[in-house]
Amino acid sequence: MAETEIARRKWRTGFGVVVATLLATIFSLVFPERPVRAADQPGAECLACHGDKSTTTTRAGKTVSLYVDGKKFATSIHASFGCTGCHADLEGKDFPHPTPARVQCGTCHTTEQEQYARSLHGKASARGDALAPRCVNCHGNHDIYPVKDSRSAVAPLKVPFVCGQCHQEGTPVSRNRTIAQDNILENYSESIHGEALLKKGLAVAPNCATCHTPHLILPHTDPASSINRRNIAATCTKCHSQIETVHRKIIRGELWEKQASVLPACPDCHQPHKIRNVFYSQGMANADCMRCHADEKLRRARDGQSMYVSVGEVSHSRHNKIACSQCHSEVNASHVRPCETITKGVDCTSCHDEIGRQYVTSIHGQLSGKNDPNAPTCKECHGTHAVLGKQDPQSSTFAMNVPGLCARCHREGQKAAVRYTGLQHEIIANYTESIHGTLLKNGLTVTATCTSCHTAHQILPRTDPASSVNANNVPDTCGRCHHGIEEQFENSIHAKRVSGYSKPLPVCNDCHTAHAIHRTDESSFRLNVMATCGRCHEKIAETYFDTYHGKVSKLGYTKAAKCYDCHGSHDVLAVTDPRSHLSRANVATTCGKCHAGATRRFAGYLTHATHHDPRKYPFLFYTFWGMTTLLLVTFVVGGVHTLLWLPRAFQMRQELRAEEEKAAAELGKPVDKEKPNA
Amino acid sequence: MPRDEVLENPPASSTPKIKVVERQFVRFTRLQRILHICMIVSFLSLATTGLTLKFSYTKWASVLSHLLGGFENAGYIHRSAAVVMFGVFVTHLVDLYKLKKREHTSWLSLILGPGSMMPNQADLADLVATLKWFVGLGKRPAYGRWTYWEKFDYFAVFWGIAVIGSTGLTLWFPVFFTRFIPGSFLNVATIIHSDEALLATGFIFTVHFFNTHLRPEKFPMDITVFTGRMPLEELKRDKPREYEALVASGQLEEHMEEAYPPIVTRTIRAFAWAALAVGFSIVLWIIYAVLFAYR
Numbered sequence: 001m002a003e004t005e006i007a008r009r010k011w012r013t014g015f016g017v018v019v020a021t022l023l024a025t026i027f028s029l030v031f032p033e034r035p036v037r038a039a040d041q042p043g044a045e046c047l048a049c050h051g052d053k054s055t056t057t058t059r060a061g062k063t064v065s066l067y068v069d070g071k072k073f074a075t076s077i078h079a080s081f082g083c084t085g086c087h088a089d090l091e092g093k094d095f096p097h098p099t100p101a102r103v104q105c106g107t108c109h110t111t112e113q114e115q116y117a118r119s120l121h122g123k124a125s126a127r128g129d130a131l132a133p134r135c136v137n138c139h140g141n142h143d144i145y146p147v148k149d150s151r152s153a154v155a156p157l158k159v160p161f162v163c164g165q166c167h168q169e170g171t172p173v174s175r176n177r178t179i180a181q182d183n184i185l186e187n188y189s190e191s192i193h194g195e196a197l198l199k200k201g202l203a204v205a206p207n208c209a210t211c212h213t214p215h216l217i218l219p220h221t222d223p224a225s226s227i228n229r230r231n232i233a234a235t236c237t238k239c240h241s242q243i244e245t246v247h248r249k250i251i252r253g254e255l256w257e258k259q260a261s262v263l264p265a266c267p268d269c270h271q272p273h274k275i276r277n278v279f280y281s282q283g284m285a286n287a288d289c290m291r292c293h294a295d296e297k298l299r300r301a302r303d304g305q306s307m308y309v310s311v312g313e314v315s316h317s318r319h320n321k322i323a324c325s326q327c328h329s330e331v332n333a334s335h336v337r338p339c340e341t342i343t344k345g346v347d348c349t350s351c352h353d354e355i356g357r358q359y360v361t362s363i364h365g366q367l368s369g370k371n372d373p374n375a376p377t378c379k380e381c382h383g384t385h386a387v388l389g390k391q392d393p394q395s396s397t398f399a400m401n402v403p404g405l406c407a408r409c410h411r412e413g414q415k416a417a418v419r420y421t422g423l424q425h426e427i428i429a430n431y432t433e434s435i436h437g438t439l440l441k442n443g444l445t446v447t448a449t450c451t452s453c454h455t456a457h458q459i460l461p462r463t464d465p466a467s468s469v470n471a472n473n474v475p476d477t478c479g480r481c482h483h484g485i486e487e488q489f490e491n492s493i494h495a496k497r498v499s500g501y502s503k504p505l506p507v508c509n510d511c512h513t514a515h516a517i518h519r520t521d522e523s524s525f526r527l528n529v530m531a532t533c534g535r536c537h538e539k540i541a542e543t544y545f546d547t548y549h550g551k552v553s554k555l556g557y558t559k560a561a562k563c564y565d566c567h568g569s570h571d572v573l574a575v576t577d578p579r580s581h582l583s584r585a586n587v588a589t590t591c592g593k594c595h596a597g598a599t600r601r602f603a604g605y606l607t608h609a610t611h612h613d614p615r616k617y618p619f620l621f622y623t624f625w626g627m628t629t630l631l632l633v634t635f636v637v638g639g640v641h642t643l644l645w646l647p648r649a650f651q652m653r654q655e656l657r658a659e660e661e662k663a664a665a666e667l668g669k670p671v672d673k674e675k676p677n678a
Numbered sequence: 679m680p681r682d683e684v685l686e687n688p689p690a691s692s693t694p695k696i697k698v699v700e701r702q703f704v705r706f707t708r709l710q711r712i713l714h715i716c717m718i719v720s721f722l723s724l725a726t727t728g729l730t731l732k733f734s735y736t737k738w739a740s741v742l743s744h745l746l747g748g749f750e751n752a753g754y755i756h757r758s759a760a761v762v763m764f765g766v767f768v769t770h771l772v773d774l775y776k777l778k779k780r781e782h783t784s785w786l787s788l789i790l791g792p793g794s795m796m797p798n799q800a801d802l803a804d805l806v807a808t809l810k811w812f813v814g815l816g817k818r819p820a821y822g823r824w825t826y827w828e829k830f831d832y833f834a835v836f837w838g839i840a841v842i843g844s845t846g847l848t849l850w851f852p853v854f855f856t857r858f859i860p861g862s863f864l865n866v867a868t869i870i871h872s873d874e875a876l877l878a879t880g881f882i883f884t885v886h887f888f889n890t891h892l893r894p895e896k897f898p899m900d901i902t903v904f905t906g907r908m909p910l911e912e913l914k915r916d917k918p919r920e921y922e923a924l925v926a927s928g929q930l931e932e933h934m935e936e937a938y939p940p941i942v943t944r945t946i947r948a949f950a951w952a953a954l955a956v957g958f959s960i961v962l963w964i965i966y967a968v969l970f971a972y973r
Contacts, residue, residue: 545734545735547865547868548731548849548868550734551731551732551734552731552734552749554734554735554739554740555730555731555734555739555740555743555749555752556740556743556744556748556749557748557749557750559750595852595853596853597853598853599853599856601856601857601860601861602852602853602856602861603861604856604860604861604862605852605856605861605862605864605865606861606862606865609862609865611869617865619862619866620865620866620869623866623869623870624869624873627869627870627873627874627877628873630873630877631873631876631877631880634877634881635877635880635881635884635885638881638884639884639885641827641885642884642885642888642889644809644812644813645812645888645893646894647812648811648812648818649893649894649895650894650895652818652894652895653894653897656895
């Protein structure tokens with residue numbers, strides 16, 4: 001029995017070996033060059049290479065593994081499509097195949113793709129942001145499983161960690177991108193939602209994607225965002241559908257979804273990511289805050305700063321419909337003092353998002369970002385509880401109050417003026433005296449104030465190419481009001497487009513100054529314009545002073561023709577240009593503005609002539625030297641004659657005096673021949 | 679002369695004594711004296727206002743221009759003074775015409791006659807003799823009614839008025855004149871006008887002042903040109919040839935008049951000093967502007 005058994009086993013083994021050898025031989029005959037493969041494995045052909053862990057390539061100098069785990073792929077939801085189902089461009093290509101194009105998941109997942117494209121992540125990716133996640137960063141590539149499958153990378157329990165790859169402290173995203181929330185993953189993990197999901201494994205507990213949506217992730221400031229003030233109630237009530245009933249104390253439930261923006265939105269009380277499992281015994285109404293903050297003596301323990309809030313101030317302010325907790329957003333209603341959880345100051349950009357983004361790029365924002373104590377933040381200009389709209393004459397940002405507002409720091413001797421190293425001084429004093437300042441003082445609110453030129457929130461130094469007062473942008477900035485002049489200027493020789501000149505050309509402030517802008521009919525402007533033009537047109541301004549117009553201007557005569565009276569001001573063109581005021585066709589008319597009846601011949605007067613240039617003006621040169629020679633000869637002859645005469649004249653005087661004395665001695669009284677009868 | 683009668687009422691306090699009123703030789707007619715005063719006033723005005731423009735690059739010019747009520751006002755003063763100067767010129771020509779009618783048969787006789795301003799052979803001889811006297815090779819020449827330097831001054835003014843006047847008119851009415859001349863001639867006219875004016879002011883305020891007013895033997899001032907009179911002694915000394923001729927012809931007495939009283943001479947001196955002061959200031963200004971601030 002035993003023998004039989006053994007013999008049978010031996011035979012079996014022997015048969016197996018034979019069969020195996022036979023099969024191997026057949027295989028090797030049929031596929032002589034190729035390795036053995038499992039016929040039922042999808043993409044087996046590709047895995048022949050990519051199944052090998054040592055398969056690598058070099059991209060941008062880095063060795064990248066091209067290994068694909070065949071087993072995992074075989075179990076993934078995409079297994080049935082094979083490799084070329086996604087890598088469609090490799091269909092039918094033989095080895096060695098070219099580098100495959102990026103896989104387009106959107107070919108099948110069109111809705112997701114479309115949502116992604118609109119989302120924060122999609123837009124960043126489109127911008128070429130290296131940190132922007134694409135499909136594979138969340139979903140993986142060859143090991144994609146249905147969301148409900150626990151092996152899926154985006155299974156509910158894994159989502160916080162998928163998002164947390166980027167959204168936790170210390171990652172490049174948290175360091176380099178502006179994200180209002182901090183410690184997101186940690187806070188979430190400790191929140192009631194996080195606890196339920198991660199500690200208790202309750203897969204229906206909300207994960208990141210539940211509130212933020214999986215693909216249409218948008219910033220809370222975007223009206224389309226699931227976490228926008230207007231939408232957050234709807235988002236939360238997806239799960240907390242009866243939540244109004246427990247909030248009756250504070251709000252009338254039905255208003256919540258209709259007018260979420262005027263009511264505290266969910267996160268105003270329940271901090272995003274930090275939602276606690278507590279019973280919020282206290283309300284978050286303004287009245288609750290005012291229980292303490294109406295006390296005028298209320299001081300902060302840390303530094304003794306007054307914490308008093310005037311109800312009157314708030315109720316007259318622009319924010320009188322905004323609840324305290326909407327700005328002081330870190331309050332926690334579960335605490336006896338809900339405000340004790342506040343760690344940061346008020347962030348106005350939660351609502352004023354666009355302005356906030358402008359501000360951070362501005363010089364004020366840049367300094368503030370460096371924690372410079374001099375940098376103004378929102379409240380330095382807008383105030384705090386009493387904030388008013390700029391249309392309100394009481395507002396610090398009302399046009400007529402703007403110069404005074406900026407002057408707090410930019411007046412000579414103040415903190416901004418002290419650290420400023422540029423060329424502009426006495427900015428406020430100059431502005432006040434200027435045409436803009438004078439008009440503003442008279443109540444013309446549409447005249448230019450500081451913010452009209454420097455912008456309110458995008459203030460940048462003139463050297464910054466993005467600055468509204470950068471030389472390249474000045475004509476546009478001034479042209480916002482002085483549009484007609486800008487049009488003329490853009491067609492003048494001073495416009496780069498017209499002259500094609502590569503060196504810096506003058507813009508508005510080079511002639512009109514930046515802050516001390518005066519009326520151009522004021523004598524100070526008229527008399528200085530030659531020096532102004534002369535900064536660039538040095539020679540021609542100098543010779544101007546050799547002729548009548550220049551000489552009388554030097555003496556302070558404002559009516560004499562100045563540069564722009566002849567050349568034009570904003571429409572100045574080369575004299576060779578037929579459109580120029582000084583072209584052949586126009587010159588007589590131009591002279592005629594002052595010299596009634598002027599003719600072309602009259603216009604032949606050389607307004608920039610000099611007698612110092614024998615090549616350009618020979619007849620003036622020789623006239624001058626002819627006259628000078630005449631002068632010198634006359635003076636030399638006259639002078640020599642006089643000098644020779646002098647000793648004889650003294651001699652005569654002495655003789656005369658001697659005679660007079662003699663005569664006087666004879667008469668016994670002094671004689672004064674020049675004063676008869678004296 | 680009515681002004682001379684003032685002296686006939688001596689101060690009551692003084693002890694009565696015989697008034698000896700000196701009789702002096704009359705060298706200039708009243709019209710000539712008036713013309714000279716007008717000439718001084720207009721010339722100083724023209725020089726001051728004109729030079730502010732010529733030396734507009736000096737601080738002084740700007741100050742002066744403002745003192746004169748601004749450049750525009752200075753321009754009005756300049757043109758008004760020019761009109762006065764033209765008036766002086768024309769009046770003098772009319773006076774010459776009257777003189778010709780009164781004392782001469784023809785223009786030639788006026789020009790070549792004994793009292794003429796026209797330089798002649800005798801002047802050349804005087805010039806040579808003067809230069810010899812200067813270097814100690816002879817005695818002082820016995821000059822006649824008009825010395826050669828006085829004749830030079832006279833024609834300098836003649837020439838000056840013609841040159842400065844004509845270019846000045848061109849610049850005054852440029853639109854009109856450019857109907858006949860090219861516009862660039864205005865630039866030439868400017869140079870001639872201003873340089874000739876510089877010559878005139880420079881010459882008058884130095885050489886002329888010295889020659890006729892400030893010579894040491896006459897220092898501090900010869901006021902003959904204002905009073906028209908000079909002591910007979912001075913005539914004898916300065917213009918011996920004229921004196922001798924008058925004595926010889928017996929006409930001397932016709933030319934004698936009573937001297938002006940001190941009040942008149944004092945007033946004249948005050949005016950003359952003021953004019954001199956202005957003139958010297960202008961000379962200093964020219965020297966400063968030309969030598970130290972020229973551009």
